[in-house]
Amino acid sequence: MIAHSPLHTNPPGAQRLFAGRGPGLTEHHTRFGALPTHPAEQVVASLHAAGLTGRGGAGFPTGRKIDSVTGGGAVVIGNGAEGEPLSQKDAMLLTRAPHLVVDGLQVCASTVGADRVYLYVPERISPAVRKALDERVAAGVDPRRVTLVEASDTFVAGEESAVVRRLEGGPALPRDRTVPTSISGVRGRPTLVNNVETLAHVALIARYGPQWFRSVGDPEDPGTVLITLSGAVSRRGVMELPTGTPLADVLAAGGLTDLRTARAVLTGGYHGSWIPAANLTDARLSRAGLRACGATPGAGIIHVLAADQCGLAHTAGIVAYLADHGARQCGPCRNGLPRLAELCDELAYGRVDDGQIRELHRMLGLVDGRGACRHPDGTIRMVRSALNAFADDIAHHRAGRCSAALVTARSADRRGPRRAVEIA
Incomplete structure (x- = not known):
């Protein structure tokens, strides 16, 4: 085994990568x-x-x-x-x-x-x-x-x-x-x-x-991890934390202490998974700690969606971005993701019916596992998690109503899917 350094004290538990006093x-x-x-x-x-x-x-x-x-x-x-x-x-x-x-x-x-x-x-x-x-x-x-x-x-x-x-x-x-x-x-x-x-x-x-x-950290996946916290929190940025830290503590470090003010959390980024706020109580920042939620830490991204935001609208913006940023070297990337972006846009901003939902699930099945790289599969994973996490939003949209700020503030331009999503 590698011995500890005899000349320099070990960095403290949660500040390891950032234990130095400068970049020089x-x-x-x-x-x-x-x-x-x-x-x-x-x-x-x-x-x-x-x-x-x-x-x-x-x-x-x-x-x-x-x-x-x-x-x-x-x-x-x-x-x-x-x-x-x-x-x-x-x-x-x-x-x-x-x-x-x-x-x-x-x-x-x-x-x-x-x-x-x-x-x-x-x-x-x-x-x-x-x-x-x-x-x-x-x-x-x-x-x-x-x-x-x-x-x-x-x-x-x-x-x-x-x-x-x-x-x-x-x-x-x-x-x-x-x-x-x-x-x-x-x-x-x-x-x-x-x-x-x-x-x-x-x-x-x-x-x-x-x-x-x-x-330090989760015995199954030990050490510390860098996370980027963004979205509906008052303190955003990069933190170094032990793996296994409760997600509620991560959010509290960002100033969000009442989970009722959040609708969901996106873990792992644009290829990650949405977790409803109601499921966050026992979730922890590790693979084992997120397994029950069907999620992973991915690249250490925690993005919070506020309770007054529409999860379907936010997801549609992400899918539009991913469709625009694909390699376009295979059918799923050239055709599947753009079509999926259109369907997600309709789900968020159009009239929702059974035929549209069936078509969305059909397209998810057509794209899944057929890409030349992991980009299509990561997109499919995120969309499927959104359909589970925002089932209530789908029901509201079926009834032709949604009070979320992202929907009511949307531009009147209906020429195509949204091409950006607020990530600050």
Whole structure:
């Protein structure tokens, strides 16, 4: 197992990734010390023991992911694209603690024997990241140089195969994968792609060990997690919390103490799931803690819908956005999602009848599982959760009434589905 650092005290429980006092390399080393080196097999064993799972949305065990990289000439990529409109956590981490992310990249590169290391980030934060990388070059702290690559500002740009495609010089669009990226990724080389938050946790585990990592959070999915809280709360932004934190406590930290003022919460973002406010009492911020609600933390997004907002209208806006931001490389994306957006728009703003509901469910079944990437499936999951969470809204719309603010405030322009949704 990896030993704890003898020179630097461990960051306190809920402030680990954000325990440093500034983004600079000096502040980073003052807080965390130099990055220790360990044999590859020891790193993998420690990650298995720590139980770290990916923080980019899929939640795949990090130790298993690194273990799956086989063959020589490996490539390692830190994915900070964060195309999800409701998420700000990766950008916040890369501007507040970039050196933890790069440390994690170096640990992974050393473990799999990579000779190419990339950091993939949006243009808006690339100057801050470049500054951190230049600091490290000047200090000579890295055995491998990290190449900065700018991500497209699109929803699908962070999908694993889209990242690989962008690094090969193509568009940041997903593609069919017949062979896992860990075996054949960038130009056919074995490639490891990890979310930047995952990498920052890897860097801390390398310093303080798996038992320290497991000392907070849900035993099934331990550690801390970054969440972006938005919507109908008075305090919005990014927080670092132990996994397993009650969702009611998360909302209270955002200023929402009376769940009756909320209609529902969207967890996991635009590819996530709606949870009715009535079901939030026992829900916790972990995979196990959200399982009964049919949801997951995804990429750490908690978006609150106020009690006076129409869930169907909000969902229609999201589906319209997702239809506009698809790769349009397969039938479900080119035809299925736009049609689904029209149906959701009719459900939110038109006259609702049995035939329309049947057509909506038929379209959900046609699209589900047939996409070239996960984008259509994620959209279907979110819509199905909305139909369950907002069943009362559907009943009201059948009767031709809805008092929610999003409906009454809608523009009189009925030429097409809404193309945006308020996410602040």
